[in-house]
Amino acid sequence: MTACIVGWAHSRFGKLEGETLENLIVKVATDALDHAGIGPDEVDEIVLGHFNAGFSAQDFTASLVLQADDRLRFKPATRVENACATGSAAVRQGIRAIDANAARIVLVVGAEQMTTTPGPEIGKNLLKASYLPEDGDTPAGFAGVFGKIAQAYFQRYGDQSDALAMIAAKNHKNGVDNPYAQMRKDFGYEFCRQESEKNPFVAGPLKRTDCSLVSDGAAALVLADTATALKMRRAVAFRANEHVQDFLPMSKRDILSFEGCEQAWTRALKNAGVSLDDLSFVETHDCFTIAELIEYEAMGLAKPGEGAKLAMSGETARDGRLPVNPSGGLKAKGHPIGATGVSMHVLTAMQLVGEAGGIQVPEAKLGGIFNMGGAAVANYVSILDRIR
Numbered sequence: 099m100t101a102c103i104v105g106w107a108h109s110r111f112g113k114l115e116g117e118t119l120e121n122l123i124v125k126v127a128t129d130a131l132d133h134a135g136i137g138p139d140e141v142d143e144i145v146l147g148h149f150n151a152g153f154s155a156q157d158f159t160a161s162l163v164l165q166a167d168d169r170l171r172f173k174p175a176t177r178v179e180n181a182c183a184t185g186s187a188a189v190r191q192g193i194r195a196i197d198a199n200a201a202r203i204v205l206v207v208g209a210e211q212m213t214t215t216p217g218p219e220i221g222k223n224l225l226k227a228s229y230l231p232e233d234g235d236t237p238a239g240f241a242g243v244f245g246k247i248a249q250a251y252f253q254r255y256g257d258q259s260d261a262l263a264m265i266a267a268k269n270h271k272n273g274v275d276n277p278y279a280q281m282r283k284d285f286g287y288e289f290c291r292q293e294s295e296k297n298p299f300v301a302g303p304l305k306r307t308d309c310s311l312v313s314d315g316a317a318a319l320v321l322a323d324t325a326t327a328l329k330m331r332r333a334v335a336f337r338a339n340e341h342v343q344d345f346l347p348m349s350k351r352d353i354l355s356f357e358g359c360e361q362a363w364t365r366a367l368k369n370a371g372v373s374l375d376d377l378s379f380v381e382t383h384d385c386f387t388i389a390e391l392i393e394y395e396a397m398g399l400a401k402p403g404e405g406a407k408l409a410m411s412g413e414t415a416r417d418g419r420l421p422v423n424p425s426g427g428l429k430a431k432g433h434p435i436g437a438t439g440v441s442m443h444v445l446t447a448m449q450l451v452g453e454a455g456g457i458q459v460p461e462a463k464l465g466g467i468f469n470m471g472g473a474a475v476a477n478y479v480s481i482l483d484r485i486r
């Protein structure tokens with residue numbers, strides 16, 4: 099694998115009043131090129147990750163990146179989509195262009211503007227990433243889908259509400275120190291555990307603090323081949339990048355195993371020639387706290403049914419044995435669908451070059467990323483390593 103990350107940019111995530119999708123895209127595209135020290139004329143290919151599915155009237159968005167600079171005119175530009183893993187799908191498209199020697203420099207952008215959509219429509223738009231014959235009328239949108247998963251998990255392994263609250267509290271605490279995060283509030287374990295007026299049940303056993311946020315935001319990366327990257331200011335290499343797509347209907351699989359996630363991690367660790375013990379931290383897809391818990395098991399950090407034990411142990415806290423979501427995750431940082439996967443790569447690269455500020459994991463050397471579309475349908479794992 100020859101692709102490296104050589105520059106990046108990240109907008110603040112949140113309800114960004116007065117912002118437009120175009121502005122968000124243009125700003126991060128411009129800032130990422132500046133950060134890399136690359137002129138727009140040097141870009142060989144542009145990939146935009148954008149989910150949309152009804153959030154924005156503006157579709158056909160790949161060309162919005164060209165608004166960043168006239169010198170991007172006539173470059174190939176394509177939009178990709180793979181539900182909540184759309185950002186990682188864009189990153190992978192860029193890697194593949196470089197690996198195929200079809201491009202030397204690729205500009206990857208991920209963006210979404212969700213908060214301008216009225217409340218009930220948000221859930222409906224998100225549900226378009228589920229299997230409609232089964233889940234089309236699920237109340238509470240995607241929270242309803244993961245509420246059912248949580249219920250089934252509790253039936254098989256017992257009530258894990260305390261562990262879910264622990265995960266929520268951990269990620270909210272981490273988010274406090276992330277300047278890009280939408281919610282920078284340390285709610286504490288007790289608040290996340292107790293149902294209250296401010297923390298009501300949303301779907302099944304999931305409370306509000308078990309859900310990721312509805313967000314606007316964008317992030318961008320500049321990718322380069324290794325030879326080019328080694329001449330630049332920073333170079334973070336992909337030791338591995340894997341994509342595993344599973345069946346969409348949950349009825350065709352054991353939904354409590356996240357087998358696509360497991361496959362993607364197994365392949366990535368093998369191809370990188372490392373084990374989980376070698377990782378300094380992981381950014382994982384906590385769209386709902388139950389997802390992070392099942393991901394502990396799928397990636398091999400805990401045995402099936404024992405994710406809760408790991409969550410309660412504190413080993414995944416920022417000062418634990420393997421910090422998980424030091425950025426605050428989707429839970430606190432926010433989850434603007436098309437931007438999320440790109441954001442995970444940006445924040446991991448920042449950690450590896452020691453530029454992560456308040457969320458810095460000391461002496462971070464190797465970072466793992468898991469980004470997921472649907473209920474473990476689109477599964478992307480990257481393992482990143484600083485080489486310069």
Ligand SMILES: CC(=O)SCCNC(=O)CCNC(=O)[C@H](O)C(C)(C)COP(=O)(O)OP(=O)(O)OC[C@H]1O[C@@H](n2cnc3c(N)ncnc32)[C@H](O)[C@@H]1OP(=O)(O)O
Nearest residue numbers: 182224240241300306307309310311312385470471472473
């Ligand atoms: C594979 C995948 O990635 S699927 C994931 C796709 N994404 C989603 O499904 C998004 C899930 N999240 C949601 O739908 C929403 O955040 C909900 C339903 C949990 C909450 O939304 P609402 O009930 O409409 O909350 P609303 O926006 O009115 O805010 C009410 C309060 O709760 C807070 N709040 C809203 N969402 C959250 C959240 N997820 N976590 C913590 N607090 C929240 C707000 O800041 C506000 O606080 P305040 O009263 O102090 O100002």
